[in-house]
Amino acid sequence: MISIKDEIVLITGASSGIGASCAKVFAQAGAKLILAARRKEKLQEIADLLGKEFATQVYLIELDVRDRQAVEIALNSLPEPWQNIDILINNAGLSRGLSKLHEGDFQDWEEMIDTNVKGLLYLTRYVVPGMVSRGKGHVVNIGSIAGRQTYPGGNVYCGSKAAVRAISEGLKQDLLGTPIRVSCIDPGLVETEFSQVRFHGDTERAEKVYQGLTPLTGDDVADVVFFCVTRPNHVNISEILLVPVDQATTTLVHRRN
Template sequence: MASIQDKIVLITGASSGIGAACAKAFAQGKAKLILVARRLERLEELANELKHTTQVHCLSLDVCDRFSVESALKSLPESWTNVDILINNAGLSRGLDKLYEANIQDWEEMIDTNIKGLLYMTRFLVPGMVHRERGHIINIGSIAGHQTYPGGNVYCATKAAVRALSEGLKMDLLATPVRVTSVDPGMVETEFSQVRFHGDIERAKKVYQGITPLTAEDIADIVFFCASRPPHVNISELVVLTTDQSSATLVHRRS
């Protein structure tokens, strides 16, 4: 295992779910954390929890806003500018409607966050990694990027884009020591389904009814594992499912 102590790790979507779990996992490894999300109050709560373990810098930022991303990253204090690990975790799904009946605003939000946000963060941070000859980009994808399911249309398309962008970036970084990893989970019980169903908690609960889903901590453990491999080891793509799930659509539910 390679040490990640004192490495600067930037995590988008860090205010909850997989992002917050990653923050805690990397804090245990003594990495320095830049936590990015729109909800500053949630970020500050997490930073307060972790401040006795490691150094934390919070950025209240909407990754969909290209100019805000560029401005925020350029204004980082000098001691925080050399980001070693970028975890592109910010992402969401909206709705489960047929393509021809869906809310177009839901499409815009998924495309802007899942694709454009990832692109903006990558574009502004990876040049520094190449220049310093060290770095790792870890994109949080989804089983939805491998297999489309009914009602998933645009969400699945955005996660297929994450998979393609990860592959393309890896090719572009060949002959550099910068690594690229895509971690693609199946069913993880976080706020994901609540966001998908616009806050309908009861409907969200039914998604995980009768199964033992993955947890945010499960995914954070995997992300940490990928980041802590020796420099010559790059875990290119990793698909992880709960044992109760065998594909995007096949799930065993116990009564």
């Protein structure tokens, strides 16, 4: 296992769920964190906790990854000590709605594609050139089992996550001959704010998604991300499909009640 002490780790979607869990596991290991999300107050809470518990150095960016100009400005205006990003975790992502494609909401489509695909591309485009020039770096993209298997009503979300997987494969090919590593982590059911966001705040409907089974947690996924980036430098874990024991496919799930 290689040490990531004092490495600079940029995590998008860091205000909750998998992103917040990644922040904690990397803080424990002594990394310096750049945390980006739309909710600055939530980021500040996380930063305060990590500072108290681990004395972690944290730089916060209030950022909507869908806004390319905002991404450019945020990254180009990083203070000098924070500019050399060692690890990029493209975690920002969401799902909206569960409608049939021919009944889908255009705004939901735009939000998913702009966040899950274009946002990931923007961050990658602005961060990776620095990694290449320094000869050091690791990009971790958080995909989904939905990028491998579709399900009813998942149409555009599944398409966006299939794109994440394809982009990860393409990036790895483009970086062949450099020391830069690329990993794509595809979780199944993870109990975070994901379903509440999908159902536009309908908590009761969101809770039913995880009823009668034991889903993954954000910490479970963060552990896998951490494992990937701490392998020896000649080892690249290209992709991982991570599911709870109670889940076999996107639609085949065991519920105990």
